[in-house]
Amino acid sequence: MLKPVVKGRGRVRAEVVRLDSPVSFLGDLNPETGRFAGVDVAGKVVSLPYVRGSTVGPYVLWGAARRGKAPLAIVAEKLDLMLVSACVLAGVPLFQGRLESGCVYIDLETGAYDKC
Amino acid sequence: MSREYAREVVLKIADAVSGGEVVPVETAHVSGVSFLTVGEYGVEFLEHLAASGARVSVFTTSNPAAVDLAGVLGVDEAVAKGQERITKALRAMGVNTFFSCTPYEFVITRQRTFHAWAESNAITYINTFRDAWSDKNPGPLALLGAIAGFVPKTPLYTLEGRRPTVLVEVEAGPLGPLEAGAVGALMGEQIGSGVPYVRGLSLTGEGARREFAAALSTYSAMVFAVVEGVTPNWKEYLEIADFREKIRISQGDVAKFLRNDETPDVVYFGCPFADVDSVLWVLAEVKKRGVPKRPIYISTSPGVYGILGRLVEEAERYNVHIFTGSCLVVSPHTRKFRTIATDSLKAVYYIPRLHGVGVVPCRRERCLDLAYA
Numbered sequence: 001m002l003k004p005v006v007k008g009r010g011r012v013r014a015e016v017v018r019l020d021s022p023v024s025f026l027g028d029l030n031p032e033t034g035r036f037a038g039v040d041v042a043g044k045v046v047s048l049p050y051v052r053g054s055t056v057g058p059y060v061l062w063g064a065a066r067r068g069k070a071p072l073a074i075v076a077e078k079l080d081l082m083l084v085s086a087c088v089l090a091g092v093p094l095f096q097g098r099l100e101s102g103c104v105y106i107d108l109e110t111g112a113y114d115k116c
Numbered sequence: 117m118s119r120e121y122a123r124e125v126v127l128k129i130a131d132a133v134s135g136g137e138v139v140p141v142e143t144a145h146v147s148g149v150s151f152l153t154v155g156e157y158g159v160e161f162l163e164h165l166a167a168s169g170a171r172v173s174v175f176t177t178s179n180p181a182a183v184d185l186a187g188v189l190g191v192d193e194a195v196a197k198g199q200e201r202i203t204k205a206l207r208a209m210g211v212n213t214f215f216s217c218t219p220y221e222f223v224i225t226r227q228r229t230f231h232a233w234a235e236s237n238a239i240t241y242i243n244t245f246r247d248a249w250s251d252k253n254p255g256p257l258a259l260l261g262a263i264a265g266f267v268p269k270t271p272l273y274t275l276e277g278r279r280p281t282v283l284v285e286v287e288a289g290p291l292g293p294l295e296a297g298a299v300g301a302l303m304g305e306q307i308g309s310g311v312p313y314v315r316g317l318s319l320t321g322e323g324a325r326r327e328f329a330a331a332l333s334t335y336s337a338m339v340f341a342v343v344e345g346v347t348p349n350w351k352e353y354l355e356i357a358d359f360r361e362k363i364r365i366s367q368g369d370v371a372k373f374l375r376n377d378e379t380p381d382v383v384y385f386g387c388p389f390a391d392v393d394s395v396l397w398v399l400a401e402v403k404k405r406g407v408p409k410r411p412i413y414i415s416t417s418p419g420v421y422g423i424l425g426r427l428v429e430e431a432e433r434y435n436v437h438i439f440t441g442s443c444l445v446v447s448p449h450t451r452k453f454r455t456i457a458t459d460s461l462k463a464v465y466y467i468p469r470l471h472g473v474g475v476v477p478c479r480r481e482r483c484l485d486l487a488y489a
Binding site: 031063082088 | 131132255
């Protein structure tokens with residue numbers, strides 16, 4: 001069970017992408033292509049340790065969401081006001097915890113999940 | 117979008133960070149308004165918000181932009197156009213586009229009132245020297261908070277969250293701007309988080325206060341320190357203090373920030389924006405000593421710039437370039453330089469990281485000497 005921080009809605013089947021190093025929305029996320037640190041994350045669940053970097057970060061995630069290139073949800077081990085603001089602004093559900101790569105059925109409201 | 121959207125977003129953020137609690141704010145100060153830092157996506161966001169009819173509901177000021185108000189700094193057309201779009205969107209939302217990182221110069225922030233500010237040096241200044249309360253809100257949150265009229269009630273908006281946790285004893289001083297910045301940076305590096313209570317801090321004047329606040333918040337996540345005998349209500353803070361750590365800062369620690377190994381091609385004062393006394397000090401020095409070999413750049417607030425009047429033109433004849441509305445941290449103009457001498461430890465931190473340009477930290481007097489060297 002993941003701890004829901006910014007709740008979404010619905011239970012969905014999704015692919016999980018693991019990023020093992022902390023990332024910055026500014027510089028690492030390309031809002032035009034949906035590639036995050038070189039990996040395609042559009043429509044997928046991204047599991048990452050934490051985000052770092054500029055206060056501009058929320059704008060970049062918002063830009064990706066406007067283009068339909070944002071992740072379906074973000075799972076982070078550590079949270080801060082920047083990451084929370086970015087997810088709320090962009091409408092991307094946020095959970096605290098950690099997922100392995102692969103396929104999950106995930107409840108975007110409660111954070112309950114099962115492997116496919 | 118609009119006001120409803122802003123309320124919803126702030127409440128959602130509050131759900132995640134403060135159990136849904138919010139505090140009403142009296143003023144706001146938004147950051148992330150330079151095209152250089154927010155880029156195309158920031159512009160789009162601001163334009164979208166403005167087009168939706170969103171308007172700020174409290175007095176709101178803005179941080180420095182990529183372009184200065186009188187065109188002293190040269191930037192390319194793409195940056196100038198992007199900046200123009202940002203300015204237009206901010207004005208449409210009712211934001212005061214003074215583009216200053218020292219809004220505390222003209223915004224009255226009374227003790228124990230709440231504010232949604234998003235520029236770390238300014239937040240630290242009002243928290244520390246006025247006991248007016250603001251947390252470090254990310255740029256978009258400060259703006260949405262300004263529209264909604266409230267922000268999440270994070271610990272810094274409560275007395276409990278402001279309880280001092282670290283005792284700092286400063287055995288150096290009185291501290292000029294550079295040394296004050298060094299003490300702030302050392303505290304930041306050594307403590308990292310928590311609330312410092314500082315004993316023995318003697319600052320020479322307004323320039324030193326600004327540099328202390330700026331450096332503390334640049335080198336750590338902290339935006340509040342209680343300075344004994346200076347911070348309003350410091351006695352109350354001492355009474356509720358719960359010291360878990362104690363550190364000492366001596367003259368020798370301060371000296372580690374000074375460097376003499378490089379020759380700059382330009383000298384820069386005014387990060388945060390220079391107060392009127394600091395500008396007048398530079399002008400008096402150059403009048404005594406003649407035209408310096410290397411240019412001196414001074415960024416200052418629109419208010420001080422206005423007070424200076426014709427002195428700005430006179431300064432140009434002495435190779436002193438005074439400008440307002442922007443600074444060498446957020447303007448791409450900085451990339452035209454190789455090495456910058458400055459008394460600001462905030463500039464020392466950001467300029468190499470944002471622009472790849474070298475820096476020489478120096479005391480104000482020494483920085484000036486370097487302009488003549």
